[in-house]
Amino acid sequence: MNVNATSLRRYTLFLRFRNLKRSSIAKALFLTGILCAFQHVEAQSTKQLQKAWGLADQQAQLLYKELQLLKKSDSSLVSPRTLSSDNELVAVKRGDWTSGFFPGVLWYLYEKSGKQKWKDLASETTRSIEAEQFNGKTHDMGFKIYCSVGNGYRLTANPQYREVLVQAAKTLATRFNPTVGCIRSWDHNSHRWDFPVIIDNMLNLELLFEAAKLTGDSTYYHIAVSHANTTLKNHFRPDYSTYHVIDYNPKTGAVQHKNTHQGLSDESTWSRGEAWALYGYTMCYRETGDPKYLQQAEKVAHWLFAHPNMPKDLIPYWDFDAPHIPNEPRDVSAATVIASGLLELSTYSNQGKDYRAKAQTILANLIDNYMSPPNKSKGFILLHSTGSKPSNTEVDKPLSYADYYFLEALHRQEDLQSGKVQSDLVRKNPAGQLIYFPDAQGNVIPDFSHVGYHQGDQKLPNVPVVITVKPSVNGDDQQIIQQAIDAVSAKPLDKNGFRGAILLKKRPVQYTWKPGNSCQRCRVERGG
DSSP states (O other): OOOOOHHHHHOOOOOGGGGGGGGHHHHHHHHHHHHGGGGHHHHHHHHHHHHHHHHHHHHHHHHHHHHHHHTTTTTTTTEEEEEEETEEEEEETTTSSTTTHHHHHHHHHHHHHHHHHHHHHHHHHHTTTGGGGGGOSSHHHIIIIIIIIIIHHHHHHHHHHHHHHHHHHHHHHHHETTTTTTOOOOSTTTTSSSSSSEEGGGHHHHHHHHHHHHHHHHHHHHHHHHHHHHHHHHHHHHSBBBSSSSEETTOOOEEEEEEOSSSSSSTSSSSHHHHHHHHHHHHHHHHHOOOOHHHHHHHHHHHHHHOOOOTTOOBSBBTTTTTTTTTOOBBBHHHHHHHHHHHTTTSTTTTHHHHHHHHHHHHHHHHTBBBBBOOGGGOOOOEEEEOOOOOOOOEOOOOOHHHHHHHHHHHHHHHHTTTOOOSSEEEEOOTTEEEEOOOTOOOOOOOOOOSSSGGTTTTOOOOEEEEEEEOOOOOHHHHHHHHHHHHHHHOOOTTTTTOOOEOOOOOOEEEEETTTEEEEEEEEOOOO
């Protein structure tokens, strides 16, 4: 098998590969061969990807305008969430768990296009929710802050975004109970649960992993790992389907109840919950290199696609045990999370070929059959998601997080096709400029892009030599160089504004032939 540089780079798509163990790198090398088989499929999807990005650009402009209209009557509204029963735009305040997704969509559009308008709008909408970094009454800090501010920092290296990310992680960490080993999810429904933890919470761990790298404080890392391990132990059935809500005793850490909140029943499998599990454990493997997280993600993926109620187009129904399948609502938001998670998982697993093919199938079907007509749906990109069927809210509606993970999946697909690789310390922003990121100790790779005459923006002028300095015998030329500088400094400026140049001659190196060996030369001592 011939392994070229482009093929090999495909396995370093997701940053922080430095955390991988040798066994994982070996798996990556194995995958270099099987990814070659995707070239034909990739070529077929190019037009679909262009269609999706074109619609996203058009719809986001409309959605932003619709949001501004709502804000005229209520300035506290910051982000679109869905459509009402009569298809009017529903927007939310910054405390809502979905407030970070629309800013994230705008950052993804900036990343794709490099257009300043998207950067400006992304910055504006991100700024409106930054204060959530101090809101300790919710576990949704990752959804709100990491999807918005996190993407902003990744694409701009804005130090203010870095500070917000760290403070948000500090706030999230206050909800961690070391006895339970988890971050508390909800404070509501206290009559039902003492310490509820939902499977969705897995995605908030990414903020903690990021804070550990930004600060060098391993506390964040250990909290994230503890939560992932406890969830792995208690949230899954033997077949790797997941419960939605696990209720713990906060004093003993014992499991008290296993329930659902948005699924059909306590023992059914809520589709988006299974999607969060796939995505969350794939991300945890990226951040830790722990093989048990990779194995968990693979087992969840196997459960998803082996289930008899998974539709042929791979866009799941809202619950895998819904009673009236196939006459049940789909959940496109679950499909987008699955697709994005599978694309990352494909870079780590020896089943990567199958995972990537399934992700491409999901994206193709979403683009062909689930996208909004242009200039419709108030500007949402995808239709037919389900927020909560049991409460009959957001059923068969567009959802902001479906659009977010859809664009994330499109980026991941294109990055895999191009072999794109990024560093944690220096990256190219969408405008094509290098941006630099400090490590946990504040060290930054020096930016030499402006080193040189007039910061490298002008060519060196041709200045006539007025003094030539030859090296002295003893090797200490400081005095004669300084004398030359002083002499030139005293000369008047010419018409071009220069006094003249000093030419420093190099010290001659002499060689002699060594007796008995005509091909070997030795350097003579200085002055010899």
